[in-house]
Amino acid sequence: MKALLCFFALGASTLLAATRPNVVILLADDAGWGDYSFNGNHQLATPNIDSLAKTGAHFDRFFVQPVCSPTRSEFLTGRYHRRLGVYGVSTGQERMNLDEKTFADSFKAAGYVTGIFGKWHNGSQWPYHPLARGFDTFWGYTSGHWGEYFDAPLENNGVMKPSKGYIVDVLTDKALQFIDHNKDKPFLCYVPFTTPHSPFSVPPEDWNRFKDKPITQTATNPKDEEADATRCVWAMLENQDRNVGRILAKLKELNLENDTIVVYFSDNGPNTSRWTGGMKGKKAMTDEGGVRSPLFIRWPGKIAAGSQVKPIAGAIDLSPTLHALAGVKRVGDKPQDGRDLTPLLNKGSDADWAPRYIFNSWANNVSVRTQTHRLDNGGNLFDMIADPGQTTPIQAKQPELAKELTTAVAAWRKELGIATPAGGKGKSANGPGNAVDPRPLAIGYREFPITMLPARDGEPRGEMLRSGKAPNSSYFVNWTKLTDSAVWNIEVVNAGTYVVALDYTCPKADIGSKVELSFEGITLKGVVAEAWDPALITDQDVVPRGTGESLMKPFHTMILGEVRLEPGKGELKLRATDIPGKSVMELRRVTMTLK
Numbered sequence: 001m002k003a004l005l006c007f008f009a010l011g012a013s014t015l016l017a018a019t020r021p022n023v024v025i026l027l028a029d030d031a032g033w034g035d036y037s038f039n040g041n042h043q044l045a046t047p048n049i050d051s052l053a054k055t056g057a058h059f060d061r062f063f064v065q066p067v068c069s070p071t072r073s074e075f076l077t078g079r080y081h082r083r084l085g086v087y088g089v090s091t092g093q094e095r096m097n098l099d100e101k102t103f104a105d106s107f108k109a110a111g112y113v114t115g116i117f118g119k120w121h122n123g124s125q126w127p128y129h130p131l132a133r134g135f136d137t138f139w140g141y142t143s144g145h146w147g148e149y150f151d152a153p154l155e156n157n158g159v160m161k162p163s164k165g166y167i168v169d170v171l172t173d174k175a176l177q178f179i180d181h182n183k184d185k186p187f188l189c190y191v192p193f194t195t196p197h198s199p200f201s202v203p204p205e206d207w208n209r210f211k212d213k214p215i216t217q218t219a220t221n222p223k224d225e226e227a228d229a230t231r232c233v234w235a236m237l238e239n240q241d242r243n244v245g246r247i248l249a250k251l252k253e254l255n256l257e258n259d260t261i262v263v264y265f266s267d268n269g270p271n272t273s274r275w276t277g278g279m280k281g282k283k284a285m286t287d288e289g290g291v292r293s294p295l296f297i298r299w300p301g302k303i304a305a306g307s308q309v310k311p312i313a314g315a316i317d318l319s320p321t322l323h324a325l326a327g328v329k330r331v332g333d334k335p336q337d338g339r340d341l342t343p344l345l346n347k348g349s350d351a352d353w354a355p356r357y358i359f360n361s362w363a364n365n366v367s368v369r370t371q372t373h374r375l376d377n378g379g380n381l382f383d384m385i386a387d388p389g390q391t392t393p394i395q396a397k398q399p400e401l402a403k404e405l406t407t408a409v410a411a412w413r414k415e416l417g418i419a420t421p422a423g424g425k426g427k428s429a430n431g432p433g434n435a436v437d438p439r440p441l442a443i444g445y446r447e448f449p450i451t452m453l454p455a456r457d458g459e460p461r462g463e464m465l466r467s468g469k470a471p472n473s474s475y476f477v478n479w480t481k482l483t484d485s486a487v488w489n490i491e492v493v494n495a496g497t498y499v500v501a502l503d504y505t506c507p508k509a510d511i512g513s514k515v516e517l518s519f520e521g522i523t524l525k526g527v528v529a530e531a532w533d534p535a536l537i538t539d540q541d542v543v544p545r546g547t548g549e550s551l552m553k554p555f556h557t558m559i560l561g562e563v564r565l566e567p568g569k570g571e572l573k574l575r576a577t578d579i580p581g582k583s584v585m586e587l588r589r590v591t592m593t594l595k
Helices: 047-054 068-077 103-109 167-181 204-210 227-253 315-326 342-350 399-416
Strands: 006-008 015-017 022-029 057-059 113-119 137-141 154-156 159-161 187-196 260-266 295-298 307-309 358-362 365-369 373-375 381-383 441-443 450-454 459-461 485-492 496-505 514-519 522-527 556-565 568-578 586-594
Touching: 022 068, 022 227, 047 227, 047 260, 047 295, 068 103, 068 315, 103 113, 103 187, 103 315, 113 167, 137 167, 154 167, 167 187, 167 227, 187 227, 204 227, 227 260, 260 315, 307 342, 315 342, 358 399, 365 399, 373 399, 381 399, 441 450, 485 586, 514 556, 522 556, 568 586
Parallel strands: 022 187, 022 260, 057 307, 113 137, 113 187, 441 485
Antiparallel strands: 006 015, 057 295, 137 154, 154 159, 260 295, 358 365, 365 373, 373 381, 450 586, 459 485, 485 568, 496 556, 496 586, 514 522, 514 568
């Protein structure tokens, strides 16, 4: 076992490690604060996740952002997401600026072996890819949403590979292999789980425990609750809890339990209306229920078991805290918005801890939290101690505090370039939309020669459509006319010969279409010569998908050919020059590989 001698230096604000602890970070996707038995939900059991709170520290008021990629970027950097260039969840809007550094960069520089197993959601192509942001190993998917939860195609370090089984079980297997392989080295293992994000697919043995279960703790607005979605979330979380237990058991088996910091939290509020302890809001909302998350941190012998941290904290605090706990020097010099929480982990609420604001934002909606109050996006002030459900605005009773927080929000909007809604307050758009980010997608890096260009990062033109309103796990459909095309805004970094592959489906009656890929006057032509027409996968979901979420199917890869490209920026366009059947193909991605 790695000897780990830690002490608290007199007058210092951090724990100092004589040797480096391992770090395991477990991140739920779309789980709310109320989805855990530790927090009072009696409708499911999450004993392994709960054990982290019971044997470590739990935070009373921990805040993330209302949606996935903003929280993930803040946690990785310690900086608010709008500083990082992250303003959406798809079509390239989720990418962190390239001059930003992550805590994984720091840990890798300090000699850690680093791995991520699950959902990345901060950029798909190099140098936005996780392997360019401090991680040595990646298994999972880079988008914000994956449409296949059983036998899913998954990426391993730039290459798509098949898997067998339920996606959370599969990716936990990969994390366990990583831990076992690196047990004699300091490691950083990041496991961003896929669940309980939709689609609502879960193994039958988990669903069968819940499919007929009465709902006894309801959503704050019960009429908005969809019973089977709630039941599936419970089943997903019990499955996730079982996988957390497998990771904790592996640490114990390898005698690494006392040498490993384990962190668990979620990336936003609940993705459906369900029990939140009476809080207002859910995912995509800046009210309390949309941004409050559990945070459990365990380090046996260093963090007191069962301790509660009452001062407010946020995702922006995790990077500075992990650096401090592990004694790792931070790579990068941009100022962090977050605070090192180690004084609170040492002394709890007795620490010398200055009051602070924590800002929550999505699109142009902004709210701000103090230790006791929240000013919502509409400019309403709430006493969160007396009125945690935000039912009674009190700005008329506390005008000075309301003015102070309104001024703080206005200054923060100006600093981060967030527009103020018309009239100065009130709700703005629900999100930034699906317009493709103007930053080009780079291809041709020799250190990462395979570049995948999925449909979600491209633009359908003419009458071509996405298979669903949500771009993340969509593919292009309705390609029926010569005026239709799929376009990606790219930058060729290195001159060379590129092998071009298409992941497609096409019924036998439609084979024979001639297609052309063009970039800056260079063209590559080919023919869709082989039929591939699998059925949509319809038997895995326990709650049917809406129109926003694509049903999926297996795609086949065809090699279109090779093309010589020179460095430059422009549109990579795929179109048809002849369509003998009803349609050309359905297209999931184009892959460009530098020879």
